Amino acid sequence: MAYKFSHPQSWPDFFTDLVMACNLVIGRMEKAYDQFARQREHWLRALLQEKSLQQLTPDGYRLGLPIEQGQLWVIAWSTQTTPAIPLARKRMLTEGTVLEHLKSPLLFFGEDIGVILLDEHAQQQPPAKLRDALLKLCAPHPLWIVYGVRYHSLNELKMTLSYAIALAQKARREARNEYLLDMQAPGLESLLENPRLTEDLRNFATRLFAPLLEHDTTKSTHLTETFVLAQTLGSAQMVADQLTVHVNTVRYRLHKVEELLGIEHASPKERTAWALAAFVWQHFHLLEQTPPKQSSFLHDQGE
Template sequence: MPERKQRLMALRHVASQISSDEDLDGLLRDLVRSAVQQDDWDLGSVMSIDLAHGYGLVVTRFETSILPQHTEDRWELATSPSLIALQKNEPVYIRDALESTQFPGYRREAKERGYRTVLVLPMSSKDSEGRPMVLTVASRSVRDVSEEDLTFMATVVHLGSIAIERAHRQRAQHESHLRLQNALEAQRRLLRDVLAGGSVEHLTSTLADLLGGPVLVIDFFANHLVGAGSPAPASMDDAEWQRWLAGAFGRETVTLVRESIQRFQQTSIDIALHRGLNVKAAIAPLKVDEELVGALLTFGVTGSGDLHQLMLESARFALSVQMMRSVVRFRFETRTLTELFFEIVERRWRDEEDILQRGRRLGLSLVSPLRMLVVDFPDQRVPADAARAASNLSVESHGTVELLARQLHVPIHIVTVGSGLVCLIPQDGLRDVSALPRLAKRISETLARSLGREPIVAIGEVFQGIEPLASEWERCWRMIRVARKFGRSGPLDIQGLGPLPMLMGAADSADVHGFVDGTIGGLVDHDRSSGTPYLDTLAAYLRSGCRSQPCADAMGLHVTTLRYRLSRIQELFGIDVESPERRFAVELAIQLHTLTNAGANPAASRKTLPRNRD
């Protein structure tokens, strides 16, 4: 009875010792010391079993001797009873290690360190790296181990396993608490940076550190890509990655990501870099008022659970706030510049100095030489949500033109006019005079991919001042009307279109309108009210050189029908084209009438480039 009581007191002491230390290493030291001291062993150790590499690693030791001795901390499992203890989940008892031939490693160390009896007990707990462990005790004399001894040692090991599992849980809780604190601190840091007006580049770098991997932020409004860290560092360093983003591949990536979100609702995407190298990225859309404004792409960022999701949502929220500032700035600057532009071209200003000051506040000097480039979008056949589609088209095209100008080092001010863009380009900041035609060509080719076909890009001449700006707008608009009439697209200038824009400009005068009305006005009115084809017949007759049969063949008429129409035209309207002078006058009137009705007055609408397509 006294011995049993002594054993119970010993277990109580073991439990109190190993429960007093929350540190795993300290706990294991206390466990070995208690196991050795409470059951009169001479030395002991805890060993982690590395099954993958076939070794047992000593984690901690305790020895009653104070003399320094050589110790082996790494054992091959083939020479250790630890693997047998774990596989059978029962103690391995070696009565005399000096006499045993089964475990040569223990026999060799027993000679060096002077111990005889060894007891190896499997533990149900694991170390900090998830490896199984065993507790080993040894005696310097040969010792018989009874069932009661085994029960006592098994209870000690069990108490130790409970304490180890508790330490694991406490450590996991502590690490989880630290991660949560770090995530909350990262949230605060992100919001501070955003509210303080930090740049997207700084924010992107912070996000890469926070999420633990390369990230790419795409701003659809600015058509801008900001990357932090290469997604394939072995094949493409950070500098090469930045050049890749700034080039044509970067522009294609913007379109690809936008379509992946809007059309396919994808949450990941494969990006082809070069030499057959693809990288996979997770896509997180960024929205402001339910409008897609950007995207966050993460490469190789692994993680799951609520905390990772919280960090990702924090990143999205911070970027959305940053994008919202960009959206507001874009809309304000675009609206303000558009208002100023139309006030000038509609000649509604009263104080010229006020107009000049407003331009200077927007970074546009109206007293310096400028050149105008007008982009006219082709007709878009869109469904019921046409307003939003047109808005997205203008935003996307605005960003694309801005990016292209930046790549060609062309300073630019872009005015959004609904179904087109007006680009005002300062000439004193233009390094290369050939850059403007190249920019017009790049705009036409790049926008063709998103618009479905090439837009008209009218290139104006150099002007200086407010009134010349309004006149140049009218000239560019006349070029667009001519291009529309003849089905032209792509880059155009006044030389490429010949005298037609000049003729159209003259056709808008009151004298010319009077000439057209006096020559063919009655015929035009009759066709409009009665639906007769007299004007088309007369125009076809003049084009055929006033030859009846070729004209009838071209119109698909019988020659008698053609002659009847021509006689009616002469009877009703007094139009005679037999003499060269009258023929020239009528033909000129028809051409002027066609030109003046090919489009509307460019100042008549502030929302869109006019499109009265007769």
């Protein structure tokens, strides 16, 4: 026999009040979840702002983040907006999509960068599948996903997070046609993006270019920049076009570089080292000199 529920006779507005109470509870739950998400996002910012790792460790545990080891994904949205869906609604849909596919929350870093921290033993999901799902929300504008990043300490997380964000921003800035960026893939780019090698690569390039850097400092010349461009672009004319100077000026500078570095009598091994140093120098100085763009794809409320 089915039970028929009826409101108390002495409470004529029972169902109306019940609905209002349920909405109130749901609203408070959503507010609590939103505050918890904000705390996680603020923790990420503090991690990149040179805050004490000793202080951040207990906060990371309290927030339920995999801080000791895990996988890191970074998503960069286009800086163009799609007005079809309200921004707050789009943020909620995006969070739900990531949660459905990766079973981990999406943490927003600014308005157009998303960070996902996965447990070390989480089942690896195809990034293309997630990207296809997210494109349904932001089409026709593209998005880029950096994945394949693993860390085994809070300090490693800090380094990998910084470079994964920089790589995602760079891909967006250059409007790359490669939308899925695997940081573990072989190649020069993955070597340059490896945060464990950052300090060694910087020191390597600085040592090799020491004579040029000293000459540039004392004589106010541009030998380092000219040599780096010559190595990475491949011709004096292309360097001249890049620097908006006459090609003979470039040739004169390169002749001076040969004198300072002794390139004329260099071995193939030394020439290879200079070429690598040039790509290293260009990579890091480009990251330092190009500020990240701001956008309004996702509105980070409360900031």
